Amino acid sequence: MAVNDGLSIGALADRTGLAVSAIRYYEAQGLIRPWRNAGGQRRFERADLRRLSFVMIAQQFGFTLPQIKAELDRLPGGRTPNKADWAQISAGFKTALDQRIDTLTRLRDRLDSCIGCGCLSLDSCALYNPADKAGDRGQGPRFLMGDTPED
Amino acid sequence: MAVNDGLSIGALADRTGLAVSAIRYYEAQGLIRPWRNAGGQRRFERADLRRLSFVMIAQQFGFTLPQIKAELDRLPGGRTPNKADWAQISAGFKTALDQRIDTLTRLRDRLDSCIGCGCLSLDSCALYNPADKAGDRGQGPRFLMGDTPED
């Protein structure tokens, strides 16, 4: 009722397009820290909209939630990325993205030079032992995950 | 001891670089069908080397194991891809790969035009609602999965 009660989880879901369950999950992962009202319900600040925006964008760039959390945790005082922060972070995103595109382009070039061959030889085929493996550490989806920028 | 006893799972693991557990898993998924020797141990043909090669390459291209199985199952008599098969399949790989590169390139272009902005506005930022979402169906890792070629 007061002017600055904050947003409910449903309101936040409506505005971001995320599912309520996803927002709760992000909280469990430490990406947002809502406070609770008297009845124990989550209340969100306007800054959380930006924070979730950031999460959604970073996911598009192929970052995992732990990676995104790490990026957010580096901001002083746990603040939401402002314009200056974004300029820095997005530069890192660009680097990761460029690398990813580069990796795929090299893979395509190797494929081009292999289409007529078809040897699939473990010893000599250019498609093996690619200098750039698409994601090499950790389990789960192992292809195409971007590296953490400036890490 | 006989000349054509086939390879043990350990030998196959050594030659392919795969873990023994991964090879057993691939068998469980129907990607390879070894026979058993008198003692119940798996014995593999030389063709299984090529089959696993194919699996590893297709994974690099972002295909899931079910997709790869589907591709292998389309080959007559459950044979391992030969040169002619490969020419056809790799053309499909190339298409999927080109699409993926294209998607990422567009994403990079949008990022370029946004780096100085930093608005992250849910309403107006070009980084939202991209025409090409990077993988949109199914759960699990939702970014950057290649589409099935010719499906």
Added chain:
DNA sequence: GTAATTGCTGAACCTCACTTTAGGTCAAGG
């Protein structure tokens, strides 16, 4: 011939990113 390797099975566990379910609580409208 025996010890060390390697192999076997089935089940449980892992990450990632969530959703679903079951069983309740809170807030607002009529």
Added chain:
DNA sequence: CCTTGACCTAAAGTGAGGTTCAGCAATTAC
């Protein structure tokens, strides 16, 4: 006052792609 809808929690499920474990059996090396 009572119902409806939004919210709460903890736990389990999903699916991809495996690994790890316990408790045995088979092979191989010496």
